[in-house]
Amino acid sequence: MFRLTSLALLIGSASTCALAQDASLTLPASTISAESEVPAEGTRLDLDKPAEAGSRLNLTPRENPASVAVADRATMERIGARTFQDAANALPGVNASAPPGWGGYVSYRGLNGAQIAQLFNGINLQYGAAARPVGAWIYDRVELLGGPSSFLNGSGAVGGSLNMVTRLADRSEDRVEGRISYGRYDTLETAFGINQALNEGDGPRHYARLDYSRTGSNGYIDRQENNAGNLAFSLLSDFNERLSHTLAIEYLEEQEDSPYWGSPVLRPLSGELHIDRHDRFANYNVEDGRYEQRTRWLRSITEYRFDDATRLRNTFYHYNGQRDYRNLEVYRYTADNSAVLRSGGYRQRHDQEVNGNRLELTRQDQLFGLPSDWAFGLDYNRNQQTNYPLSIGGTFDTVTPGNYQPGHFLDIPGMAAPRRKGRSTWTDTRSAFVENRTRLSERLALVSALRYDHLDFEVRDHVVGTGLERRWDALTGRLGLVYDLSESLSLYSQFSTSAEPPGGTLTSASIAQVRDMDLSSGRQIEAGSKFDFLDGRGSATAAVYRIVRKNISVPSSTLANVTEQAGQQTSTGVELAASFKITPQLLAAGNFAWVRAEYNEFNESVAGVVYSREGKTPVNIPERTANLWLTWDFAPGWQVGADARYVASVYADTANSMWVPSYTLYGLSMSHDLDRHTKVSARLRNLTDQVYARFIHQSNTQYYLGEPRSLEVAVDWRF
Structure with missing residues (x-):
């Protein structure tokens, strides 16, 4: 870690201890856009291009008093991102993984789970399992907004917001692009993807885009296979100079056979935790374990421009998702580490539907004679x-590592029972929001926001026939200042607040979690600088x-799916990035984040x-x-790269008596432009074949191991 940090500090010595991020990454509190005459030469950082992340006011990164980071399409291609989680992990301070049962797990700024809002095109599904990482092809960028951001995205975003934005039809040139990779x-x-103008001449103009990707893998864990298909279609219609409409449809199917639920940790369960490396790729799930999901999105986006200063945008959205699990999930060594006890038979189906409508009006005006945007x-x-749900908690069997039959799901007593409803929730959210940026002088600007959310919530337990209705009101906002010391250097500060539902999320909340609980609250003070x-x-x-x-609600250290109440938690941190x-x-880029997160008031019952x-x-x-990238265009059409990622150790329990070791991953890449349309590339991941845990199951104490060393070759083309 010392060598990695020292190298990054030397590269960024012209800045104040600034480490570097990929040239196409938006650095903390800024958006970096990719503009290069020759893509192989890298990208130019631009802090003065308007960015959508962090505000609805069309502010540039230099104008926004917030930590904003963006991994755009050029970034994803440069770092070899296969999923949107790969792109998220390139952003400062983010540690994302996808252990089964957690879907899209993200930690950021000392917070995790539901405290980090995960959005799709700005829409919050309020359910982390919906954010499983699938192929990155249909995504245009991944945006990160640091700190409490309820003012922008609604309740629940105390640590920050991570937004996955899909590709849409655009008015640029017609193009066809594709990719084949094998590893x-x-x-x-x-x-493949196609962007095409459908007609020419006077009158309404129409543009269409179609993207499709298919991914599959036998998996680096025994018997784990994954297949997924992603389809996205959008139609952009310019009816006249003022009125346009975009229809967007996305559909996903994913199936994972015998999902890997983690590797059991050797006993005793104390101090630094370890696994048996000879058993590194073992899968203790049953032979026919399964995870499946089917999701669809529909968005109808209408934009009307009254004049150059006033615009109206309306977005209707619909989401439908169904997820199925059937697995044997919990594995523990016997006291002498000679055998593994398998338990935790679990069958589950989730049916989720979200319907909503968002209306936005932006206006450039004046306030008391000062330029003011609204x-x-x-x-x-x-x-x-x-x-x-159907859960069987008792021990199913005891097996000898390296010599066992995985068995089948219906071998678990009781798992053949008919499917029946467990719990239903309904959450109605009504919101009103306003943002403003007023220039107090040529150098100083005041940026503010206010949002009101009214939540009507109903939960019904179909098993016992009881239900509960609750209502909450939340008022959140931010107040920030941006001061331009020069054209290339700005300083900012901001204060922001957030509100969080009981238990972190209402979609899966039980009656006990919400009966007597009020909204959690959060606040942040942040200061920073952006400069060339x-x-x-x-x-x-x-x-x-x-x-x-x-x-706040805290997951129990000993009981699965149980939360306890805590009085207060704080996070104090620093984020640095540069290119x-x-x-x-020769381009050097990277980022570094440090955070001290701790409970201030929490008495846990064990x-x-x-x-x-x-x-x-x-x-x-x-x-x-920390992340670090080096890319060298050593000859026309040729590029080599090296990268490193460091993640510090993490605790496995709230008593901090167990922890998982830190790890550093190294990678190498090479690409060559065969011609102006075609590129071939090779990428070596986890160069040293590091054995590491991306996540530790808290109540089960199981490693979720990361990918071993692997080589991938690819062909990309654009016409």
């Missing part, structure tokens, strides 16, 4: 979910922050005994993360 474990991706909006959505240096050869950002979260063109051919967790760090929160 270790028979990992295959085939993808955004007003209304949002309504209904989020409905029903689950069909060395005549524009480099750009960097720096941010410091402190988040205070009150009246620097050392020479016209087996009837109460323990104080004051000063303890939450589970699965790394204190430090």
Whole structure:
């Protein structure tokens, strides 16, 4: 870690301890856009191009008093992102993974789970399992907004918001693009995309885009196979100079056979946790374990421009998702580590539907004679979910590692029972919001936002026939200042607040979790800087922050799917990022994040005994993360690259008595342009074949191991 950090600090020595991020990444508190005459030479950082992330006011990164990071399409291609989670992990401070049962797990700024809002095109499904990482082909970019952002995305975003944005039809040139890649474990991706103008001449103009990708892999864990298909279609219609409409449809199917639920940790369960490396690729799930999901999105986006200063945008959206699990999920070694006890038979179905409409009006005007931009909006959505659970908690069998029959799901006693409803929830959210940016002088701007959310919630337990209705009101906002010291250097500060539903999310909440609980609250103070240096050869950002979260729910250390109440948690941290063109051919980029997260008020009950967790760090929160990339265009049409990622150790329990080791991953890549349309590339991941845990199951104490060393080759083309 010392060598990695030192190298990054030397590369960014022209900035204030700034590490570097990929040139096409938006650095913390800034959006970097990719503009290069020759793509192989890298991208130029631009802090003065308007960015959607972080505001509805069309602000540039330099104008926005917030930490904003974006991994755009050029970034995803440069770092070899296969899923949107790969892209998210390239952003400062993010540690994302996808253990079964958690779907899209993200930790950021000392918070995790439901405290990080995960959105699709700005829409929050309020359910983390909906964010499983699938092929990145249909995505245009991944956006990150740091800190409490309820003012922008609604309740639940105390740590930040991660937004996955899909590709849409555009008015640029017609083009056809595609990709074929093959890697270790028979990992295959085939993808293509078409953007096409449908007509020419006067009158209405129409543009269409179609993207499709198919991914499949035998998996690096025994018997784990995954196949997924992603389809996206959009139609952009310009009816006249003022009125346009976009229809967007996305559909996903995914199936994973015998999902890997983690590797059991050797006993004793204390101190630094380890696994048996000889059993590294073992899968203790049953032979016919399964995860499936089918999702569809529909969006209807209408935009009307009254004049150059006033625009209206209306978005109707519909989502439908169905997810099925049937697995044997819990594995523990016997006291002498000679055998593994398998338990936790679980069958589950989730049916979820979300319908909503968002209306936004933006206006450039004046306030008391000062230039002032406004955004007003209304949002309504209904989020409905029903689950069909069946859980068998007792031990199923005891097996000898390396010599066992996995068995079948119906071998688990009781799992043949008919499917029946367990619990249904309905969440109606009505919101009104306003944002403003007023220039107090040529150098100083005041940026503010206010949002009101009214939540009507109903939960019904179909098993016992009881139900509950609750209502909450939340008022959140932010207030920030941006001061331009020069054209290339700006300083900012902001104060923002958030509100969070009981238990973190309402879609899967039980009656006990919401009966007597109020909304959790959060607040953040943040300050930072964004600047260019060395005549524009480099750009960097720096941010410091402190988040205070009150009246919160914490997952139990010993009981699965159980939460306990805590009084307060704080996160104090620093994020640094930069990109620097050392020479016209050599680019260095990366980021570094440090956070100190701790409980201030939390008394946890374990087996009837109460323990104080004051000063303890939450589970699965790394204190430090860092990324570093070097790319060298050593000859026309040829590029080589090296990268490194560091993640600090994380605790496995709230007592901080168990932890998982830190890890550093290295990678190499090479690409060659066969002609102006075709590129071939090769990428080696996890060069040293590091054995590492991307996630530790808290109540089960199981490693979720990351990918071993693998080689991937690909062909990309564009016409």
